[in-house]
Amino acid sequence: MASKPLSDKTMELVAERFRVLGDPVRLRLLQALEPGEKSVAELVEATGASQANVSKHLQLLLRAGVVERRREGLFVYYSIRDARVFQLCDVVCGSLAEHYARELSELPATPATRTKRARRPGRSN
């Protein structure tokens, strides 16, 4: 990307795709689907979210083309349609890991200072 100036429409599409991944429940759903397809009930169980909520998020993932569905009797099975989402998650995880590692290494070696009221006067940033 970024080699060519993407159109506004394309930009919005890319942003939308990122937004689809920008919710912990949806990430949990994808994670639960990674080993293979699951019914809605199983996904409800796996995520701990309500049925209505899971269903709603699944529709979103479906419309985005990230998952696909298949009906079998009373059950509906969802599965990953675009496995690149995992690649995306991997990159983000790596990114976060590095981010926090770097943040730690910038701290004054007092291992108890973190997260809550961290970042002493030091850097002006």
Next chain:
Amino acid sequence: MASKPLSDKTMELVAERFRVLGDPVRLRLLQALEPGEKSVAELVEATGASQANVSKHLQLLLRAGVVERRREGLFVYYSIRDARVFQLCDVVCGSLAEHYARELSELPATPATRTKRARRPGRSN
């Protein structure tokens, strides 16, 4: 990812990172920064957004650790801190391309049938 059941906190962090990329203005900013650092004024010019808006988005990207800033006199220069964002965008773009290609190939070969009646033959971008 998905090999281990990430904690809720981690999940939220990953989701948040995706959300940071889930806005077209921020994507434009990143795109504008890809060749190298730029001042806020240049970014305002490059994106066409208002100064206040650009500033706001930049703070968001800054806090997320995606960009970094450097002051020089009156000017503040922003640059990419975590280049993996481009990797992420590439993956998404590929994903979208495939998605649309597949969608097209599923249609009944009538080239005029599309999203809104958009997308003339020429460039796909």
Next chain:
DNA sequence: CAACTATATAACTAGATGGTAGTATAGTTG
């Protein structure tokens, strides 16, 4: 220090989004 420039922040508004409760639909089974 006064006037000026570049950037950041505050307060506000309109629209999007996530969650829930309740209901509707599709499919099964007696």
Next chain:
DNA sequence: CAACTATACTACCATCTAGTTATATAGTTG
């Protein structure tokens, strides 16, 4: 067809977010 089960949808509320305008801050220059 009635009762039942699994999933989807609707309406609603609370919260968040992007954008705007106006103002504040940091740094420069006369």
